[in-house]
Amino acid sequence: MPFQKTATLLENSQLIQLFSRLSSNQLRQLRLFLKSPYFNRRDDVYALFDYLRKDLKRKHSKLGRKEIFTALYPGKAYDDGRLNLVVHLLLEAIKQFLALQEFEEEHQMKELYQCRALRKINAGKSYAKSFEKLKKDHQNHPYRNVGFHYLNYQLHQEEYVYIASQRRAGRMNLEELVKELTIFYLADILRHSCSILTAQRIGKEAYQLELLEEVLRYVERSSVKHTPAIAIYHQAYLLLADTNSTDEERFNAFEQLIEQHWQQFPAHETRDIYLLAINYCIQRLNRGQRQFISKALGLYKLALERNILLENDQLSKFTYNNILMLALTCKELDWANQFLHKFKEKLPDKERENIFHYNLAVYYFHKPDYDKALDLLNKQIVFDDIFYNLNSRSMLLRIYFEQGLFDVLFSHLDSFTTYISRKKQLGYHRENYLNLISFVKKLLNTPETDKSAREMLRSSIIETNAIAEKKWLLAQV
Numbered sequence: 001m002p003f004q005k006t007a008t009l010l011e012n013s014q015l016i017q018l019f020s021r022l023s024s025n026q027l028r029q030l031r032l033f034l035k036s037p038y039f040n041r042r043d044d045v046y047a048l049f050d051y052l053r054k055d056l057k058r059k060h061s062k063l064g065r066k067e068i069f070t071a072l073y074p075g076k077a078y079d080d081g082r083l084n085l086v087v088h089l090l091l092e093a094i095k096q097f098l099a100l101q102e103f104e105e106e107h108q109m110k111e112l113y114q115c116r117a118l119r120k121i122n123a124g125k126s127y128a129k130s131f132e133k134l135k136k137d138h139q140n141h142p143y144r145n146v147g148f149h150y151l152n153y154q155l156h157q158e159e160y161v162y163i164a165s166q167r168r169a170g171r172m173n174l175e176e177l178v179k180e181l182t183i184f185y186l187a188d189i190l191r192h193s194c195s196i197l198t199a200q201r202i203g204k205e206a207y208q209l210e211l212l213e214e215v216l217r218y219v220e221r222s223s224v225k226h227t228p229a230i231a232i233y234h235q236a237y238l239l240l241a242d243t244n245s246t247d248e249e250r251f252n253a254f255e256q257l258i259e260q261h262w263q264q265f266p267a268h269e270t271r272d273i274y275l276l277a278i279n280y281c282i283q284r285l286n287r288g289q290r291q292f293i294s295k296a297l298g299l300y301k302l303a304l305e306r307n308i309l310l311e312n313d314q315l316s317k318f319t320y321n322n323i324l325m326l327a328l329t330c331k332e333l334d335w336a337n338q339f340l341h342k343f344k345e346k347l348p349d350k351e352r353e354n355i356f357h358y359n360l361a362v363y364y365f366h367k368p369d370y371d372k373a374l375d376l377l378n379k380q381i382v383f384d385d386i387f388y389n390l391n392s393r394s395m396l397l398r399i400y401f402e403q404g405l406f407d408v409l410f411s412h413l414d415s416f417t418t419y420i421s422r423k424k425q426l427g428y429h430r431e432n433y434l435n436l437i438s439f440v441k442k443l444l445n446t447p448e449t450d451k452s453a454r455e456m457l458r459s460s461i462i463e464t465n466a467i468a469e470k471k472w473l474l475a476q477v
Contacts, residue, residue: 009063009064009065010063010065010068010087011061011063013087014091015052015087015090015091015094016052016063018091018094018095019052019056019094020056022094026101027053029097029101030049030094030097031049031050031053033093033097033100034046034049034093039093039096039097040093042086042089044072044073044086045086045089045090045093047071047072048068048072048086048087048090049090051068051071051072065078065080065083066078068083069082069083072086108134108137108138108141108151109151109154111130111133111134111137112134112151112154112155112158114130115127115130115131115134115158116158118130119158119161119162119165127162131158131159131162134155135155138151138152138155142263142264143264143265143266144227144228144229144261144264144265145187145228145229145264145265145266145269146184146187146188146191146229146269147266148229149180149183149184149187149227149229150184150188152180152184153177153180153181153184156173156176156177156180157177159173160172160173160174160177179224182224183224183227183229183230186215186218186219186224186230187227187229187230187233189209189211189212189215190215190219190230190233190234190236190237191229191233192209193209193212193233193237194233194236194237194240194276196209197237197240197241198240198276198279201279201283216234216237219234228257228260228261228264228265231257231261232254232257232258232261232265232273235250235253235254235257236254236273236276236277238250239251239254239280240276240280243283251277251280251281251295254277254280255277255299258273258274258277262274262306262308267307267308267310268311270306270308271303271308271309271311274299274302274303274308274309277299278296278299278300281293281295281296281299282296293326293329293330294330296326297323297326297327297330297332300319300322300323300326304323304339304343310346313346314346314347314348315343315346315347317347317348317351317355320343320347320355320359321355321359321362323339324336324339324340324359324362324363325362327339328362328363328366333363333367336363337363340356340359340360340363344356351384354384354388357376358376358388358392360376361373361376361377361392361395362391362395364376365395365398365399370399370402370403373395373399374396374399377392377395377396378396386423386425386426387429389419390426390429390433390468393412393416393419393433394433394436394468394469396412397409397412397413397416397436397437397440397469398469398472400412401440401476406444409440409444410444413437413440413441416433416437417434417437420433420434420437428466429468431466432466432467432468433468435464435466435467435468436467436468436469436473439457439460439461439464439467439473440473442457443457443473443476443477454477457477458474458477461473461474461477462474
């Protein structure tokens with residue numbers, strides 16, 4: 001059983017954690033689900049659901065095990081095993097409900113299962129009508145992504161099973177079946193290979209993908225390379241794998257493929273494809289090829305216009321910040337300001353004001369308008385995110401230094417050091433920022449007139465790899 005018998009509360013159980021994640025609409029649908037005798041025939045399971053649903057609205061939660069047992073079984077002596085059982089049954093019922101919700105959303109897959117059921121009971125006329133409608137609807141579907149070819153393969157598989165059950169001789173659809181399986185497999189291998197290349201850039205992890213070399217060779221010589229799902233991910237893989245090239249031809253070819261086929265992919269997959277291109281631009285930018293700054297910003301602008309970057313009608317705070325930084329680097333200050341305000345309402349609700357004010361502070365910092373940046377950083381932002389905190393403290397450090405507020409700066413350097421020492425999960429960022437603080441202190445204690453000491457300090461900064469704001473530090477020296 002998933003619950004500890006010695007516990008006095010249910011609040012940390014799997015059931016409560018899962019229950020608290022359900023939306024109001026899901027709770028309403030779950031109520032109908034549990035009312036149906038097909039899915040649930042136990043009154044105590046529904047009673048527990050009803051108790052927990054009402055508990056969500058209580059000002060003070062009542063999740064004591066004995067309290068719940070009394071509500072479910074009035075007048076009965078407390079039985080820990082009986083309570084564990086009903087908790088387990090409700091947990092399993094919620095999981096089944098969520099699985100059915102997912103199934104309901106996959107409309108064509110649901111229809112395919114209906115056709116299989118009709119075939120198995122030999123409902124020939126109903127089967128033929130349903131299957132022909134499904135095939136027609138699928139061919140008229142606007143997408144030609146990996147999922148399209150997977151379902152196409154499944155349809156050919158179902159058709160083959162049906163034909164084979166009706167006759168032993170004659171042409172079968174095996175060639176079409178294998179072709180769709182091949183396209184699906186090749187496209188999915190290439191898609192995951194792109195993800196692997198991206199992961200290796202970020203985490204330096206080693207991955208082995210069997211048959212990749214054979215897949216690449218086959219795609220190069222086969223006509224399937226013109227299939228949108230294969231063409232997009234094949235070109236993306238070639239682009240990401242060729243880390244040393246300075247030739248823009250492959251990138252331009254990838255851009256053209258995106259422009260040609262982006263509407264043939266669902267929004268979440270189109271977003272991933274755009275991000276593959278943008279991440280490639282960032283890689284080239286990090287190698288000093290600054291022409292890719294405007295390319296990355298251009299891709300982001302297109303994705304925003306096409307409503308591709310939103311997920312559940314929200315824009316990721318990381319994407320929000322990345323777009324701002326690219327716009328600032330391109331000196332598109334007016335566009336950056338308009339972007340911040342236009343997409344503010346698309347930020348996650350709970351963090352919206354903090355994310356907006358933080359990025360607005362970044363905007364004013366780079367403009368530069370240090371007074372407005374200081375006002376936002378010191379008064380309007382409550383930091384929970386560690387990296388927002390580090391970046392904000394770093395901005396304050398630079399503002400205090402450049403405005404000559406040295407008394408405030410010395411105090412800030414001490415509080416910055418204390419903050420870093422208290423945060424144990426900073427990883428390599430710890431060394432970067434401690435080195436920044438150390439060099440700023442040395443710079444403050446090195447007179448401008450002492451050219452020899454300044455040159456030694458400059459050399460020391462250059463030789464130090466792990467250091468935040470390195471370019472800015474060298475400029476101050």
